[in-house]
Amino acid sequence: MKTLVPDCAALQAHFALLRSELASGLIERDEEIDLCLTALIAQEHLLLVSPPGCAKSLLLDSLLKATGGSKFSILLTKFTVPEEVFGPISIQGLKEDRFQRITNGKLPEADFAFLDEVFKASSAILNTLLKILNERTFDAGEGSLRKVPLKLCVAASNEWPAPESAQELAALFDRFTLRKSLSPIRSQAGRKKLLWNREHTPKVSVHLKPTDLEAARRYARELPWSVSAQEALETILKDLAKEGIQPGDRRQFKAVGIAQAYAFLHGAEQVEPEHLEVAAHVLWDDPREQPQKVAQVIARIANPIGMRLNQLLLEVEQVLSSTDVRKLPETAKAAAKLGEIDKQLSELKSNDRVTRTRNYVREQLRQLKLASLEAI
Ligand SMILES: Nc1ncnc2c1ncn2[C@@H]1O[C@H](COP(=O)(O)OP(=O)(O)O)[C@@H](O)[C@H]1O
Ligand SMILES: [Mg+2]
Structure with a gap:
């Protein structure tokens, strides 16, 4: 058959x-x-x-x-x-x-x-x-x-x-x-969801057959690399070596296939620099300091959207946790900062994660304003 x-x-x-x-x-x-x-x-x-x-x-x-x-x-x-x-x-x-x-x-x-x-x-x-x-x-x-x-x-x-x-x-x-x-x-x-959602187990309806997985692996392996992505990977490896991080040759080669799989997952037709984000989880040997350094180097050279999102989200959380909504000037400053972050998000190439992050930031902004109104 x-x-x-x-x-x-x-x-x-x-x-x-x-x-x-x-x-x-x-x-x-x-x-x-x-x-x-x-x-x-x-x-x-x-x-x-x-x-x-x-x-x-x-x-x-x-x-x-x-x-x-x-x-x-x-x-x-x-x-x-x-x-x-x-x-x-x-x-x-x-x-x-x-x-x-x-x-x-x-x-x-x-x-x-x-x-x-x-x-x-x-x-x-x-x-x-x-x-x-x-x-x-x-x-x-x-x-x-x-x-x-x-x-x-x-x-x-x-x-x-x-x-x-x-x-x-x-x-x-x-x-x-x-x-x-x-x-x-x-x-x-996120913490609210953890506390008040009764069920965290995802409902999975997708079923991947062995033939699907084999085909996905093959399609991914065949994805071409853009010249800029090739250059970015080579520069990343050179810069890591300067920092004293030299993952073995096998690991370096595996990073190529992993980036292709990641690009495939993101619906891409070729590997672009932004897909090198995933290499941050491949190109190191010592878990104590290297992962952060590798992530920094990749963020600097390939500027992946995912890494920018993480950074902006971290800023959002810092703003929210350091703002006292009962103090109007503080709230105003925080709202301005969130607005600025939303603007930066709007400048990123849109994908579902960018959209979700933008919705999240806007919701936080809305709640911030509500809380400060209630406090008055
Ligand atoms: N990020 C999260 N998202 C959803 N549920 C979570 C999350 N973190 C913890 N939980 C809840 O805590 C439970 C324990 O998680 P578990 O998978 O056993 O953790 P681990 O294997 O890391 O020790 C989960 O089943 C879930 O109910
Ligand atoms: Mg466990």
Whole structure:
């Protein structure tokens, strides 16, 4: 039977819908949603790190709800044994002097995996895990390596691995092409939603078939690069090197495919400098200081809209939290500042995130005025 593969624009529309469905439940997780979908399109593993309770599990679970195929999820602890991840050892096999694992329903048979608290894995698990993630192969005991179907592994952790951690852990950390830390909800409006919305679980109606995902990966890989985007990436790498940040060659090359996937996700026909925003989550090795520096360099050279939005939103929150609405001059100053931010937003190339941010800023402005009227 021949399966119909949707054309590029139709698939992009599918992803755009999934993106908005995820964003409708999750508060202030737009960037992370984009990262998840980019990982899914590029089929590159993703790691999210934050203190507990920042919706890592909610996001990653919701993402995997939209995909077909077999799934495997586990919360790792230092007591988790290899059998729980790779499958139990066959008793029948042992009777016949063979060491063989029964992998039904376990990681070696999964198309998609979610490893929660991934760095808690014991060293008995780490080596095999590395092979599965990196080479996508597994030795079930028959003596020969077999290919695993794994397309994407998403993982979460409450902390980055310690700088002095064992080599295996560092190797595992490096297997995640995309890595991001999450912050708790920042805005007042977001906090209100968190407190008073009963349900945060996104309602996902989009279902991506394996053929859709394969097509998306191919379309993304075929997206051309504009000359300015190529130049921007090269300049970014040079400037990072000057700052002492030199991600390995493999990571640099992976950034190319990731930017293509991100551009595809944003409905683009070619990679533009603004799509290099996503490389901020690829082009570093040390999580302690490098991510911020990389983000600054990329923002300076490629000037992506997403990064400008984050910066402006941060300013909005600073204005709101430092304004006493009972004091008229303060409110007037804050309103002027928000108006100015809205003007800056209006000058950005419009997309759904810009529109949402503008609506948010205007709503804050309206509420600010109302509150100050009430205070009089
Ligand atoms: N940004 C957010 N958006 C929506 N819900 C959130 C958010 N942050 C926390 N929550 C709520 O807190 C719960 C705990 O999140 P969870 O996914 O278990 O966090 P984590 O895996 O990061 O520890 C979620 O199920 C949700 O109800
Ligand atoms: Mg969790």
